[in-house]
Amino acid sequence: xxxxxxxxxxxxxxxxxxxxxxxxxxxxxxxxxxxxxxxxxxxxxxxxxxxxxxxxxxxxxxxxxxxxxxxxxxxxxxxxxxxxxxxxxxxxxxxxxxxxxxxxxxxxxxxxxxxxxxxxxxxxxxxxxxxxxxxxxxxxxxxxxxxxxxxxxxxxxxxxxxxxxxxxxxxxxxxxxxxxxxxxxxxxxxxxxxxxxxxxxxxxxxxxxxxxxxxxxxxxxxxxxxxxxxxxxxxxxxxxxxxxxxxxxxxxxxxxxxxxxxxxxxxxxxxxxxxxxxxxxxxxxxxxxxxxxxxxxxxxxxxxxxxxxxxxxxxxxxxxxxxxxxxxxxxxxxxxxxxxxxxxxxxxxxxxxxxxxxxxxxxxxxxxxxxxx
Numbered sequence: 001x002x003x004x005x006x007x008x009x010x011x012x013x014x015x016x017x018x019x020x021x022x023x024x025x026x027x028x029x030x031x032x033x034x035x036x037x038x039x040x041x042x043x044x045x046x047x048x049x050x051x052x053x054x055x056x057x058x059x060x061x062x063x064x065x066x067x068x069x070x071x072x073x074x075x076x077x078x079x080x081x082x083x084x085x086x087x088x089x090x091x092x093x094x095x096x097x098x099x100x101x102x103x104x105x106x107x108x109x110x111x112x113x114x115x116x117x118x119x120x121x122x123x124x125x126x127x128x129x130x131x132x133x134x135x136x137x138x139x140x141x142x143x144x145x146x147x148x149x150x151x152x153x154x155x156x157x158x159x160x161x162x163x164x165x166x167x168x169x170x171x172x173x174x175x176x177x178x179x180x181x182x183x184x185x186x187x188x189x190x191x192x193x194x195x196x197x198x199x200x201x202x203x204x205x206x207x208x209x210x211x212x213x214x215x216x217x218x219x220x221x222x223x224x225x226x227x228x229x230x231x232x233x234x235x236x237x238x239x240x241x242x243x244x245x246x247x248x249x250x251x252x253x254x255x256x257x258x259x260x261x262x263x264x265x266x267x268x269x270x271x272x273x274x275x276x277x278x279x280x281x282x283x284x285x286x287x288x289x290x291x292x293x294x295x296x297x298x299x300x301x302x303x304x305x306x307x308x309x310x311x312x313x314x315x316x317x318x319x320x321x322x323x324x325x326x327x328x329x330x331x332x333x334x335x336x337x338x339x340x341x342x343x344x345x346x347x348x349x350x351x352x353x354x355x356x357x358x359x360x361x362x363x364x365x366x367x368x369x370x371x372x373x
Contacts, residue, residue, distance in 0.1 A: 004090070009103035011077045016107065019076075020062070020069025027061035028054060039137070041147075049137040056133065059118050059126040063293060066118075068327055070111055071300035074104060075322055078308030087309055097371040101305050108301035115294035120260035127257045146170070146195060146204075155240050168194045173208055175238065185221045187214040188236065204240040211236040255286040263287050281344035288349040292356055296330070299356040303363030306370040330355050 036053060039045040045053075081087050090100055146152060152160040157179075163172035170193045177186035190208035198205055211233045217223055258266065267283045303326065311322065333355040340348040 004100075005103045008077070008100070009107065012073050012104050012107055015073035015076050016069045016111075018069075019072040020065045023068045024058065024061045024065035027065060028057050031057050031061065035134075039134070045137050049133065053130060053133055053137075056126045056130040059122040060130070062118055063115070063123055066111055066115055067293075067296040067300050070108065070297050071304050071326060074301055074304035075308045075311075078305060079311055082309045082311075097305075097309075097367065101367075104301060104305060108298050111297040111301075112294050115297050116291070119290040119294050124257045124259045124262070127254075131257075158240065160240075168196065170195060170206075173206070175206075179218070179221065183221045185216050185218055187216075188212070188238075190236070201239075202242050204242065206238040206240065208236045208238065209234065255282055256289070258286065260287070260290060263290075277344045278342065281349060282341065284349040285341055285352065288352045292352045295356050299330075299359035299363065300326070301363075302360050302367065306363065306366035309370055310366075330359060333358070 032050075032054060036045060036050060040050060078087070087100070091097075146160060146162055146165060148162050148165040150161070157177060159176040159178065161174040162170045163174075164170065171191070173190040173193050175188045175190075176184050177188075179185045188208070189212050191210035193206055193208035196205045196207070197203075212230060213233065213236070214230045255263065255266075263283055263286055267280065267287070270280045270283060307322065307326075334352065337348055337351045337354060340346050340351065
């Protein structure tokens with residue numbers, strides 16, 4: 001019987017690794033295009049920095065890839081074995097479903113352990129390192145922040161456009177200065193100019209030549225009933241602060257980027273300070289979320305075993321479709337619970353357990369039903 005267990009263990013483990021790798025690849029590519037492609041096109045990220053950032057993304061995507069990989073693997077392996085009558089032969093030989101599923105539960109327990117380690121330690125560390133590495137890579141190439149033929153809206157209160165740029169020399173430079181309501185209160189256009197980075201002040205200094213400047217009424221800048229004064233200057237210097245983009249100080253971490261130990265420390269600090277109930281609930285939600293997400297692997301395993309046997313399909317696409325459907329329903333419940341994070345009286349931290357508890361309960365009921373069949 002050890003041979004049978006080794007066969008099931010190897011089949012599920014291999015399928016889980018392949019499926020999790022596929023899901024992780026898709027998530028990594030999506031994350032790279034969303035966060036990094038703009039910096040790459042602007043020349044602010046070297047190939048080495050890009051590769052390092054992609055590697056640092058792996059623990060983050062594994063949080064979702066591991067449960068999906070386990071769910072898909074169990075459905076694929078047991079669906080194939082059931083379709084080929086292997087499960088029927090095992091049952092005819094007097095083997096219970098619980099006995100057959102032992103190696104699968106062993107993989108699930110290992111997965112939960114790995115999930116706890118990733119969610120509580122490695123993922124927060126990798127996300128922090130990811131953001132620090134990205135900030136540092138961009139800071140090393142500040143002059144490349146101005147991209148030709150692109151409206152740059154990253155500077156607070158300013159929109160910049162450069163038609164041509166060669167190194168630190170610019171031609172046909174446009175600048176719009178905005179008020180608090182995003183209305184243009186000053187417009188400047190220069191024939192040429194150059195940009196310098198002042199590291200001590202963490203700012204870009206734009207020195208413009210042959211400049212025309214149009215100023216507008218500060219109280220009503222959109223009033224065009226009277227002509228706006230236009231002035232000219234041989235040279236104009238403009239400072240663009242970079243602190244708000246990738247500042248000198250360390251960025252504020254999201255609660256999900258804190259390790260489990262750091263969250264416990266933060267909760268203790270809030271309990272002894274004049275904090276609001278909402279602030280304390282936010283920390284509690286982050287703590288419960290890390291643990292609940294880890295048990296998603298076990299929940300998916302319990303429900304996938306009876307479904308894989310009952311469906312009895314060889315088709316990979318059908319089983320993948322079922323896995324995606326189950327996962328969408330599971331995470332949809334979590335999304336609904338997430339909307340309650342601003343209402344601590346409803347205990348959204350405990351409501352995070354609705355999806356895993358319901359899935360485990362339904363899976364247990366199906367498991368017993370299939371075991372008695």
